Every structure is written in structure tokens, then in C-alpha cells.
Amino acid sequence: MEETTVTDQPEASVRKTSARKDEEVKNSTTGSEDGCKLPAVEDVVLTQPGLGVTTTTITTITQTGGQWSTGLFNVCGDKTTCLLGALVPCCLDISLAHQYGECLCLPLLPGSTFAIRVGIRERYKIQGSVCEDWTAVYCCYPLAVCQMIREMRQRMKTQTYHVSTALECS
Incomplete structure (x- = not known):
């Protein structure tokens, strides 16, 4: 046997x-x-006793709603952004894609700036329409990119992070 x-x-x-x-x-x-x-089967210990389980909670508060924080023609608010928008708006568009969390190659695709503008408006619940976004991007491209950069910076400043960690002993 x-x-x-x-x-x-x-x-x-x-x-x-x-x-x-x-x-x-x-x-x-x-x-x-x-x-x-x-x-007969012996009891087998599969895990060792440890300190406990750590639980981490991260709370993010994002300001949403309302209008754009700056107007399309408010170019004097941020002189560096204004200068970059006037001289090399494509580089500013790459920076915008990075801040938005997209691939840096996205601005090379046709219509990507328009898509990011619609995405920013939807993400932050900014009032407006797709028609207004299209008009801003295709008629005033450098100004629209500058406005979106200013909006992203303003909204990112207002986020509040609260991190709490709890240890549960076993």
C-alpha cells in the first residue's frame, strides 16, 4: 500500500x-x-503574528463648479505663461497635457487641445458648452492654452489632502 x-x-x-x-x-x-x-494531522501555522493591519485614508477635496477662474483675455495675471503662450504655445500645450495627466505626445494629435479643454471643463464642473470650447481653441489657440494652464494651477492649489493612518493590533 x-x-x-x-x-x-x-x-x-x-x-x-x-x-x-x-x-x-x-x-x-x-x-x-x-x-x-x-x-492524524498536525496543526500548521500559515501566518506569523504581526503588529497589525495599517489602514491609510486619503481625502481629496477639489473645488468644482462656477466659471473659469480667469478670463480668456486675462493675460497679465501670469506673465510667464503669457510669454510662453505668445512665443511657443506648443510647449505650453505639452505642459498642459502633463498637468492634466495625459501623455506628453497628446498635443501632437489634431483636436487634442480641444479635448483637454472639454475635459478640464467637465472635471471641474465649469459652466460652458462644447461650442464655446471649440471657438476658444480654434480662434484663440494661444489664449485658450494660457487660460487652461492658469485654471489647472488655480484648481490644483485649492485641493486639500488629509491623510490619516490607523494601526489595528491583532
């Missing part, structure tokens, strides 16, 4: 007994209610 026992641990142990070791198996068996003999 041959018996194989495999335990469910990372280091699986296999025990084989032959006919001459039947006596050892008989000595290590226990009875059950129906009279059957079962091999």
Missing part, C-alpha cells in the same frame, strides 16, 4: 509510506464518529 500526503504550504512536504510502514500509520491514526481511521 502506498499513501501520498501533500500539504498546502509554500514548501510542500510529501510523505510516502510503504507496506512495512503501515504500523507507523496505524499508530498515528485517529478515529472518527463513523468508526473510520484517519491519519
Whole structure:
């Protein structure tokens, strides 16, 4: 008679007994209610006791609603952005894609600035329409990019992060 026992641990142990070791198996068996003999199983510790479970909660508060924080023609509010928008708006568009959380190659695709503007308006619940977004981007591209950069910076400043950590002992 041959018996194989495999335990469910990372280091699986296999025990084989032959006919001459039947006596050892008989000595290590226990009875059950129906009279059957079962091999005795030792309790195995699968996890070690630790310090406990750490729970971390992060709360983000984002300002939403209302109008754009700055107007389309409010170029004097941020002189650096205004200068970059006038000289190299494509570089400013790449910076906008990065701040928005998109790939830096996104501004190379046609219509991407328009899509980001609609996304900013939807994300922050800014009042307006797709028609207004299209007009701003395609008629006043550098001004629209500058406005979106200013909006992203303004909205990112108003986010509040609250981090709390709790340790539950086991």
C-alpha cells in the first residue's frame, strides 16, 4: 500500500509510506464518529503574528463648479505663461497635457487641445458648452492654452489632502 500526503504550504512536504510502514500509520491514526481511521494531522501555522493591519485614508477635496477662474483675455495675471503662450504655445500645450495627466505626445494629435479643454471643463464642473470650447481653441489657440494652464494651477492649489493612518493590533 502506498499513501501520498501533500500539504498546502509554500514548501510542500510529501510523505510516502510503504507496506512495512503501515504500523507507523496505524499508530498515528485517529478515529472518527463513523468508526473510520484517519491519519492524524498536525496543526500548521500559515501566518506569523504581526503588529497589525495599517489602514491609510486619503481625502481629496477639489473645488468644482462656477466659471473659469480667469478670463480668456486675462493675460497679465501670469506673465510667464503669457510669454510662453505668445512665443511657443506648443510647449505650453505639452505642459498642459502633463498637468492634466495625459501623455506628453497628446498635443501632437489634431483636436487634442480641444479635448483637454472639454475635459478640464467637465472635471471641474465649469459652466460652458462644447461650442464655446471649440471657438476658444480654434480662434484663440494661444489664449485658450494660457487660460487652461492658469485654471489647472488655480484648481490644483485649492485641493486639500488629509491623510490619516490607523494601526489595528491583532
